[in-house]
Amino acid sequence: MKPNPKKNKSQGVLIKYFKLYKFHFLVGFLSLLTVDLFQLQIPVITGNITDGLQSGNYEFSNLLNQVLTLLLIGLLIACFRFIWRYFIFGTSRKIEYGLRNDFFGHLEKLSLRFFNEHKTGDLMAHATNDLNAIRMMVGPGVLMSLDAITLCVLVIYQMITKISLNLTLVAIIPLPLIAIGGIFFGRAIRARFKDKQEAFAHMSEMVQENISGVQVVKAFVQETKEIKAFNETNKNNYDKNMRVIKLFAIMNPLAMLVTGLSIAIVLGYGGYMTMLGNITLGDFVAFTQYLLMLVWPMIAFGWCINIMSHGLASLSRFQNILDEKPEIIDEETVKQIDSIKGDIVIDNLTFNYPGSGLKELDNISVTVNKGETLGIVGRTGSGKTTLVNMLLRMYNPPRGTIFIDDVDIMDIPLKVLRHSIGYVPQDNFLFSDTISRNIAFGVIETSDEYIECAAKNANVHDNIIEFSNKYATVVGERGVTLSGGQKQRISIARALIKDPAIMILDDSVSAVDTNTEEQILNHIKEERKDKTTIIIAHRISTIQNSDKIIVIDEGKIIESGTHDSLVEQKGLYYNMVEKQQLEKELEKE
Numbered sequence: 001m002k003p004n005p006k007k008n009k010s011q012g013v014l015i016k017y018f019k020l021y022k023f024h025f026l027v028g029f030l031s032l033l034t035v036d037l038f039q040l041q042i043p044v045i046t047g048n049i050t051d052g053l054q055s056g057n058y059e060f061s062n063l064l065n066q067v068l069t070l071l072l073i074g075l076l077i078a079c080f081r082f083i084w085r086y087f088i089f090g091t092s093r094k095i096e097y098g099l100r101n102d103f104f105g106h107l108e109k110l111s112l113r114f115f116n117e118h119k120t121g122d123l124m125a126h127a128t129n130d131l132n133a134i135r136m137m138v139g140p141g142v143l144m145s146l147d148a149i150t151l152c153v154l155v156i157y158q159m160i161t162k163i164s165l166n167l168t169l170v171a172i173i174p175l176p177l178i179a180i181g182g183i184f185f186g187r188a189i190r191a192r193f194k195d196k197q198e199a200f201a202h203m204s205e206m207v208q209e210n211i212s213g214v215q216v217v218k219a220f221v222q223e224t225k226e227i228k229a230f231n232e233t234n235k236n237n238y239d240k241n242m243r244v245i246k247l248f249a250i251m252n253p254l255a256m257l258v259t260g261l262s263i264a265i266v267l268g269y270g271g272y273m274t275m276l277g278n279i280t281l282g283d284f285v286a287f288t289q290y291l292l293m294l295v296w297p298m299i300a301f302g303w304c305i306n307i308m309s310h311g312l313a314s315l316s317r318f319q320n321i322l323d324e325k326p327e328i329i330d331e332e333t334v335k336q337i338d339s340i341k342g343d344i345v346i347d348n349l350t351f352n353y354p355g356s357g358l359k360e361l362d363n364i365s366v367t368v369n370k371g372e373t374l375g376i377v378g379r380t381g382s383g384k385t386t387l388v389n390m391l392l393r394m395y396n397p398p399r400g401t402i403f404i405d406d407v408d409i410m411d412i413p414l415k416v417l418r419h420s421i422g423y424v425p426q427d428n429f430l431f432s433d434t435i436s437r438n439i440a441f442g443v444i445e446t447s448d449e450y451i452e453c454a455a456k457n458a459n460v461h462d463n464i465i466e467f468s469n470k471y472a473t474v475v476g477e478r479g480v481t482l483s484g485g486q487k488q489r490i491s492i493a494r495a496l497i498k499d500p501a502i503m504i505l506d507d508s509v510s511a512v513d514t515n516t517e518e519q520i521l522n523h524i525k526e527e528r529k530d531k532t533t534i535i536i537a538h539r540i541s542t543i544q545n546s547d548k549i550i551v552i553d554e555g556k557i558i559e560s561g562t563h564d565s566l567v568e569q570k571g572l573y574y575n576m577v578e579k580q581q582l583e584k585e586l587e588k589e
């Protein structure tokens with residue numbers, strides 16, 4: 001991936017959410033603290049009971065009191081546990097929800113360049129796997145870290161003040177080893193986890209591409225090759241996962257070993273102190289219990305390092321996407337314009353795609369007045385769609401090269417510009433939704449009559465009413481249940497219903513027969529008498545009635561005029577007419 005010069009490190013995306021939910025985190029943390037404080041009382045009570053029993057004059061009512069207190073503490077612990085779980089885990093889900101919305105909202109604002117550089121599968125992995133790791137970090141990760149630290153501090157304090165400073169110091173000698181190990185392992189896990197997430201993203205890309213391109217895979221009988229390639233990607237993902245697991249598998253037993261060492265020391269040294277009478281038996285029992293209470297934080301440290309490392313690695317991947325700046329935005333010079341009439345002037349437009357050394361458009365100049373139709377023809381790859389990309393501002397054209405109603409296109413609010421253009425793209429993408437919702441996609445309010453009218457003008461109404469669910473028929477992913485021609489015509493209806501000031505048809509009737517094409521073009525002509533229409537085509541019949549026709553070759557306008565004048569010029573246009581007529585005659589035979 002090329003570095004983006006416009007990239008600007010944003011302030012941590014999580015800070016906003018920590019600020020927003022500070023109350024939730026505070027309540028959660030206070031409840032956690034309460035649970036820990038209550039837990040600390042359990043060894044005190046057990047110690048009291050042990051000492052009481054050992055004294056020989058312990059009364060049953062005392063014992064009952066202590067047991068009831070224990071029960072009460074247990075009940076309170078359960079209540080406060082519920083509160084912290086609800087506040088902290090619930091909040092982590094809220095943050096995940098917010099981040100996912102932020103991510104999607106941000107993606108919607110990014111330019112085509114970004115999507116050309118990032119694969120869908122990779123972006124999907126960000127929205128699923130990475131977000132999951134971030135949620136684990138802000139929920140269980142934060143919680144366990146706080147819990148482990150608080151419990152550790154409180155337990156050690158209790159050990160020192162209630163029992164013995166010496167015994168405590170001896171018991172906690174091995175514990176710093178865990179902290180040192182944590183730093184070392186944390187760093188390694190983070191690096192390996194990043195690799196693991198990238199391997200998963202790569203695998204997602206592959207699955208997504210294979211499902212989208214299933215027809216091509218089958219048609220070229222490439223199933224076995226694709227399965228083999230997938231196996232390799234899957235194996236890479238497995239290996240990267242194993243590298244993380246191995247590290248974690250070493251880390252956990254090491255932490256347990258250190259804790260075990262601590263317990264062994266306490267049993268030995270503490271037992272010796274009890275025998276000497278330096279501490280009571282109750283103290284010894286309580287101390288052992290305190291030490292056992294430290295086992296959980298020690299294990300939790302390991303988990304925390306793991307979860308936090310995963311979360312931080314994912315956060316950095318996630319942040320990279322959020323730091324991408326939308327490039328196509330309203331500039332400061334944008335004018336207050338509510339609508340567009342449709343006079344287009346293109347003046348010496350030269351453009352090359354970012355990173356391409358070639359001129360995809362070279363000195364293009366053409367004028368289309370409101371109400372006129374411009375036809376564009378040219379060999380494949382000559383720059384026709386690139387010109388449309390400029391008009392839609394999918395990429396920014398140089399200033400002073402395209403004017404609509406005498407206003408530089410760069411100064412027209414992006415929303416107004418795109419609302420004013422009805423675009424029928426070459427790939428006729430349809431959403432997995434009903435036909436009526438696909439047609440009404442670009443309009444805020446509409447009615448069944450308008451939808452039907454647009455479908456009739458696009459000559460697809462008769463096909464639609466033959467489906468059992470008519471306009472409520474759901475089209476499959478990318479409209480696979482429809483024929484190419486039906487998809488094209490639904491896309492045309494989607495643009496027509498907007499009744500746009502400028503309509504652009506990019507090779508949009510190529511999949512329909514010439515009769516249907518003629519009917520559609522007649523409807524468009526009738527409906528759009530006083531509006532601007534741009535038609536790109538390979539078939540001369542599609543554009544021959546246009547008011548103006550330009551022929552583009554290698555990014556340059558090489559011929560322009562009306563159909564008749566272009567035929568007279570006997571250039572590329574004339575050759576295309578000749579060739580297509582010959583093909584027609586051959587078809588007839």
Ligand SMILES: Nc1ncnc2c1ncn2[C@@H]1O[C@H](COP(=O)(O)OP(=O)(O)OP(=O)(O)O)[C@@H](O)[C@H]1O
Pocket residue numbers: 116353354356360378379380381382383384385386387426
């Ligand atoms: N996003 C892009 N980044 C870099 N180069 C691109 C991009 N899109 C198109 N091109 C290049 O720009 C040139 C013009 O492409 P364009 O899609 O405008 O051609 P076209 O005339 O519409 O072709 P067709 O008739 O096949 O649709 C081609 O050489 C193409 O490879």
